[in-house]
Amino acid sequence: MHQIDWISANIAASATQRSLKAGQSLFRAGARPAGLYEVVQGKIRLVRLDRSGREAVLQLAAPGDVLAEASLFSSAYHCDAIASSEATVRLYPKSALLAELERDPKLLLAFSAMLARQVMTLRTRLERRNIHSARDRVRHYLTVNADAKGRSVTLRGTLKDLAAELGLAHEALYRTLAAMAADGEIERGKGQIRILRSAV
Amino acid sequence: MHQIDWISANIAASATQRSLKAGQSLFRAGARPAGLYEVVQGKIRLVRLDRSGREAVLQLAAPGDVLAEASLFSSAYHCDAIASSEATVRLYPKSALLAELERDPKLLLAFSAMLARQVMTLRTRLERRNIHSARDRVRHYLTVNADAKGRSVTLRGTLKDLAAELGLAHEALYRTLAAMAADGEIERGKGQIRILRSAV
Numbered sequence: 001m002h003q004i005d006w007i008s009a010n011i012a013a014s015a016t017q018r019s020l021k022a023g024q025s026l027f028r029a030g031a032r033p034a035g036l037y038e039v040v041q042g043k044i045r046l047v048r049l050d051r052s053g054r055e056a057v058l059q060l061a062a063p064g065d066v067l068a069e070a071s072l073f074s075s076a077y078h079c080d081a082i083a084s085s086e087a088t089v090r091l092y093p094k095s096a097l098l099a100e101l102e103r104d105p106k107l108l109l110a111f112s113a114m115l116a117r118q119v120m121t122l123r124t125r126l127e128r129r130n131i132h133s134a135r136d137r138v139r140h141y142l143t144v145n146a147d148a149k150g151r152s153v154t155l156r157g158t159l160k161d162l163a164a165e166l167g168l169a170h171e172a173l174y175r176t177l178a179a180m181a182a183d184g185e186i187e188r189g190k191g192q193i194r195i196l197r198s199a200v
Numbered sequence: 201m202h203q204i205d206w207i208s209a210n211i212a213a214s215a216t217q218r219s220l221k222a223g224q225s226l227f228r229a230g231a232r233p234a235g236l237y238e239v240v241q242g243k244i245r246l247v248r249l250d251r252s253g254r255e256a257v258l259q260l261a262a263p264g265d266v267l268a269e270a271s272l273f274s275s276a277y278h279c280d281a282i283a284s285s286e287a288t289v290r291l292y293p294k295s296a297l298l299a300e301l302e303r304d305p306k307l308l309l310a311f312s313a314m315l316a317r318q319v320m321t322l323r324t325r326l327e328r329r330n331i332h333s334a335r336d337r338v339r340h341y342l343t344v345n346a347d348a349k350g351r352s353v354t355l356r357g358t359l360k361d362l363a364a365e366l367g368l369a370h371e372a373l374y375r376t377l378a379a380m381a382a383d384g385e386i387e388r389g390k391g392q393i394r395i396l397r398s399a400v
């Protein structure tokens with residue numbers, strides 16, 4: 001699922017690109033929202049600052065991610081956006097975007113559907129973080145992401161990405177997968193994990 | 201923020217209530233979505249089952265929560281919903297809801313805005329779970345939820361609710377708050393936490 005799939009040709013045509021250096025600010029809390037940003041390259045972090053300027057990270061957006069969707073419906077940003085590395089973003093200007101969404105209910109429904117799917121995915125990730133055992137976290141991931149027959153999971157990124165998604169250290173994930181394979185619970189394939197038998 | 205604030209009088213009028221016993225199923229994966237459910241009382245869990253019938257929890261919905269928003273845009277449920285306790289739910293029927301949303305762009309925009317805010321909140325909670333130290337997790341929560349001046353946070357539920365939101369054992373949260381108060385970093389008030397000085 002791509003977060004920007006629902007964008008129409010009209011909206012895409014209004015987009016502009018911007019490059020940022022590491023540490024450069026994309027927007028500041030209190031400023032008027034410019035539109036929807038999609039990360040093309042690099043990473044952007046959304047942060048709120050405490051009184052001493054210490055950052056609390058709200059989101060770390062990677063290529064393909066959209067950030068600050070809620071600002072579309074707000075008159076001011078509620079956080080700062082800062083490039084965590086050299087980065088390129090695409091801006092879908094707010095006025096063009098809102099005009100299109102209001103003009104085209106089908107587009108707005110597609111936007112809502114994308115947000116609803118994201119809500120579900122994020123809730124599921126949060127529930128997974130309530131699981132303490134690394135193996136049970138991996139099992140949760142496999143069950144949720146298995147194909148219709150429950151026999152295999154296609155990995156979308158690297159194992160390092162998966163470790164981050166699961167909130168595990170890389171080493172812990174490698175160790176857990178190796179132990180599960182040794183026990184005959186899974187089999188590692190190229191870009192996928194086959195589920196041989198379920199946990200008992 | 202209430203997840204159901206955007207519901208119009210028309211949609212509210214079409215709602216029906218249903219009571220479930222603990223363990224009773226509200227819907228099953230593969231079934232046609234009936235509409236949007238709001239939990240009125242008790243808890244409903246959304247689960248996906250592995251091949252041996254072991255549950256992976258996708259969402260644990262409490263009173264005020266809406267569940268399976270994505271099913272509004274889908275022809276079949278992708279998970280089971282089961283009452284975790286005696287529960288009452290309110291159903292906003294899908295056909296009436298979608299008809300209203302397509303008829304009224306303002307309502308659909310309000311629905312999208314609610315989903316976008318939820319996406320942001322959930323992303324922030326997930327980022328918080330990447331923080332290992334209990335004290336830094338509490339600080340992250342305080343920074344994100346502080347009033348405009350960064351001086352106090354109003355608690356929405358009990359400390360037990362807060363512990364669950366932070367992914368901490370109750371004892372760990374109590375201990376951490378007590379240590380922060382002893383160090384002069386915060387002051388506990390009735391239903392709120394005052395931030396005396398920021399972390400260094």
